[in-house]
Amino acid sequence: MSVKRVPVSAAAAGVVGLMAAALVMVFFVAPEDADQGISQKIFYFHVPIALTAYACFGTGAWKALRLLSTRDERYDLESYTAVHQGTIFGALTLLTGSIWAKASWGVWWTWSSNQLVLFLVLFLFYCAYFMLRFSLEPGPRRARLSAVYALFGVALIPVSFLAIRLANDFIHPTVFTRHGAQMTHTMFAAFCVSWAALLALAHLMYRIELLGKRIDANLRDLREALTPV
Amino acid sequence: MLIRAREVEKRYGPVRALRAVSFEVAERGCLLVTGPNGSGKTTLLRLVCGLAAPTRGMLEVGVDRSQLGFVGHEPLVYRDLTALENLDLYGRLYRVPERRERIGMLLERFGLWDVRNQRVSAYSRGMTQRLAICRSLLHDPRLLILDEPYTALDDEGAAVLDRELDALARERTLVVATHDVGRIGPLAETRLALA
Amino acid sequence: MSGYAADVAALARKDLRLELRARDTLPAMLLFVLATLVVFHFALPARAGDDPAYGLLWVALVFTALLGLGRAWVPEREDGALDGLVLAPCDRSAIWLGKTLATLAFLVAAEVVALPAFALFFAPLRGSALAGVALADIGICAVGSLVAAMAVSSRTRELILPLLFLPLAIPLIVGGVGSSVSQHGSKYLLFLVLYDGVFTILSWASFEYVVTE
Numbered sequence: 001m002s003v004k005r006v007p008v009s010a011a012a013a014g015v016v017g018l019m020a021a022a023l024v025m026v027f028f029v030a031p032e033d034a035d036q037g038i039s040q041k042i043f044y045f046h047v048p049i050a051l052t053a054y055a056c057f058g059t060g061a062w063k064a065l066r067l068l069s070t071r072d073e074r075y076d077l078e079s080y081t082a083v084h085q086g087t088i089f090g091a092l093t094l095l096t097g098s099i100w101a102k103a104s105w106g107v108w109w110t111w112s113s114n115q116l117v118l119f120l121v122l123f124l125f126y127c128a129y130f131m132l133r134f135s136l137e138p139g140p141r142r143a144r145l146s147a148v149y150a151l152f153g154v155a156l157i158p159v160s161f162l163a164i165r166l167a168n169d170f171i172h173p174t175v176f177t178r179h180g181a182q183m184t185h186t187m188f189a190a191f192c193v194s195w196a197a198l199l200a201l202a203h204l205m206y207r208i209e210l211l212g213k214r215i216d217a218n219l220r221d222l223r224e225a226l227t228p229v
Numbered sequence: 230m231l232i233r234a235r236e237v238e239k240r241y242g243p244v245r246a247l248r249a250v251s252f253e254v255a256e257r258g259c260l261l262v263t264g265p266n267g268s269g270k271t272t273l274l275r276l277v278c279g280l281a282a283p284t285r286g287m288l289e290v291g292v293d294r295s296q297l298g299f300v301g302h303e304p305l306v307y308r309d310l311t312a313l314e315n316l317d318l319y320g321r322l323y324r325v326p327e328r329r330e331r332i333g334m335l336l337e338r339f340g341l342w343d344v345r346n347q348r349v350s351a352y353s354r355g356m357t358q359r360l361a362i363c364r365s366l367l368h369d370p371r372l373l374i375l376d377e378p379y380t381a382l383d384d385e386g387a388a389v390l391d392r393e394l395d396a397l398a399r400e401r402t403l404v405v406a407t408h409d410v411g412r413i414g415p416l417a418e419t420r421l422a423l424a
Numbered sequence: 425m426s427g428y429a430a431d432v433a434a435l436a437r438k439d440l441r442l443e444l445r446a447r448d449t450l451p452a453m454l455l456f457v458l459a460t461l462v463v464f465h466f467a468l469p470a471r472a473g474d475d476p477a478y479g480l481l482w483v484a485l486v487f488t489a490l491l492g493l494g495r496a497w498v499p500e501r502e503d504g505a506l507d508g509l510v511l512a513p514c515d516r517s518a519i520w521l522g523k524t525l526a527t528l529a530f531l532v533a534a535e536v537v538a539l540p541a542f543a544l545f546f547a548p549l550r551g552s553a554l555a556g557v558a559l560a561d562i563g564i565c566a567v568g569s570l571v572a573a574m575a576v577s578s579r580t581r582e583l584i585l586p587l588l589f590l591p592l593a594i595p596l597i598v599g600g601v602g603s604s605v606s607q608h609g610s611k612y613l614l615f616l617v618l619y620d621g622v623f624t625i626l627s628w629a630s631f632e633y634v635v636t637e
Contacts, residue, residue, distance in 0.1 A: 125591035135578040138242025140637045148630045163595035281637045295513035303504030309445045321434040322512040
């Protein structure tokens with residue numbers, strides 16, 4: 001089933017290493033922002049977390065597409081796990097975004113950050129994904145409906161983003177200025193290391209969760225097979 | 230062989246609805262499926278007509294949807310439409326040639342001509358079942374799959390169905406699930422007993 | 425008429441005929457939308473002005489549509505008629521398209537009453553607003569029909585439909601409200617065309633997977 005695979009323990013060690021490197025770079029190497037100070041450091045986590053969430057949702061949609069085209073139920077678990085990871089990282093995006101807003105502008109929520117609002121919409125969408133899944137009996141129907149909904153989610157991302165930008169014209173939120181995106185080389189390096197660490201973390205969590213779910217499924221099959229006819 | 234099944238199994242998550250079965254049905258053959266409630270007769274029939282896909286095993290059915298007729302546990306008709314409107318809709322979807330004539334003929338044969346303009350909600354269960362059978366025969370299918378077709382039929386309805394199946398068994402392929410082994414028994418060449 | 429179009433027509437006609445006979449969904453939608461508009465009058469503070477009213481119009485339309493969508497697949501659910509349609513040799517997407525067109529007809533019928541009522545109670549509706557309504561209707565019905573079919577399979581039918589539908593409806597509301605209030609209404613109309621394009625095609629292509637195993 002799986003090809004060459006880095007064993008989980010090695011991957012975990014790798015993630016720990018990357019996270020350590022990221023933390024060092026963010027807190028010790030990257031220069032402190034003149035205006036926002038230490039709170040600006042959240043940016044090194046908030047944005048990569050958001051990007052990782054997108055990557056997870058994208059993976060979920062890709063696996064969903066594979067499920068629909070091959071009918072191999074293996075992809076159902078993979079798609080579900082990816083969406084689950086995406087939702088976790090999405091929730092973290094909202095959390096870190098809120099913390100950053102509080103640290104920067106003194107409010108726990110602002111409608112002026114398009115990305116934050118987008119994640120709110122996506123969070124609602126993917127919560128509905130889980131509600132749908134939990135309300136269906138396990139089987140091919142649940143797999144297919146989940147897959148279709150996951151595909152709709154990924155289509156919703158760009159369309160929603162566009163909508164939110166357009167909405168700003170008539171909603172007129174209080175706009176908080178944020179300093180430009182010119183990053184120095186060290187800042188960019190810190191950002192990349194952080195992003196790599198988070199992607200690795202997401203991938204590890206994905207693998208572990210998938211492993212757990214597969215073991216559950218195999219156990220069930222075994223039990224089924226051993227039940228006296 | 231029109232239908233070929235090898236170790237076909239159906240599971241819904243942890244629940245096994247149909248234990249592994251293997252069988253073959255030749256063109257113009259007749260397969261009788263028996264078994265107690267819960268043994269998977271309905272599941273098997275749904276697999277054969279394509280409403281569900283097997284979890285394991287190989288199932289080949291040599292006809293496409295336009296040549297397949299199905300009578301299930303539910304009549305598969307619209308309550309608020311009349312018999313005529315129901316059959317007209319299905320007639321269009323199945324591209325039945327000389328639709329009106331064929332509908333008229335079937336309704337008459339099954340004793341529903343006089344009530345053709347009444348809504349199905351006004352029918353008795355027996356009449357609804359007869360309409361369901363009409364619906365399944367409308368497009369003259371090569372393969373007819375019947376799940377307990379005698380349910381709710383009165384003596385007259387059952388007699389008509391007997392005649393129909395008798396005539397059909399010679400020209401068409403039948404797969405019938407029933408408790409009423411006496412009726413189909415003589416027609417059936419193959420039997421499949423699900424535990 | 426080509427085979428596909430004939431199938432869609434037969435199916436849409438069936439839905440219209442069913443509603444004409446039962447006469448439960450459309451009157452309910454009409455009454456609901458009127459009642460909602462009246463509620464909004466009481467819900468809007470005096471100083472609010474016209475713009476919030478346009479926003480609430482869209483809330484009313486989306487929730488009225490939800491009411492109709494909740495009933496859309498009921499005839500198929502009874503007596504297993506959906507199985508009958510799935511077994512038929514027609515393209516499964518035709519089933520979706522027929523249902524979408526019928527739902528669209530009901531929604532438009534409800535709006536024929538709702539929009540003049542809104543103009544009467546609150547504020548006039550300009551051309552781009554009406555165009556916005558028309559375009560958004562397409563998106564609502566296309567996505568709604570698909571999502572409603574999903575909800576039918578679920579244990580919690582009526583509960584899950586709004587949850588599945590509302591996040592997908594948010595862009596439609598933005599487009600609709602924007603076309604009603606903004607100076608650059610055409611920008612929002614174009615956006616609605618984009619939404620309709622993307623999600624209609626997606627719904628059309630994925631319906632097959634929603635109704636089969």
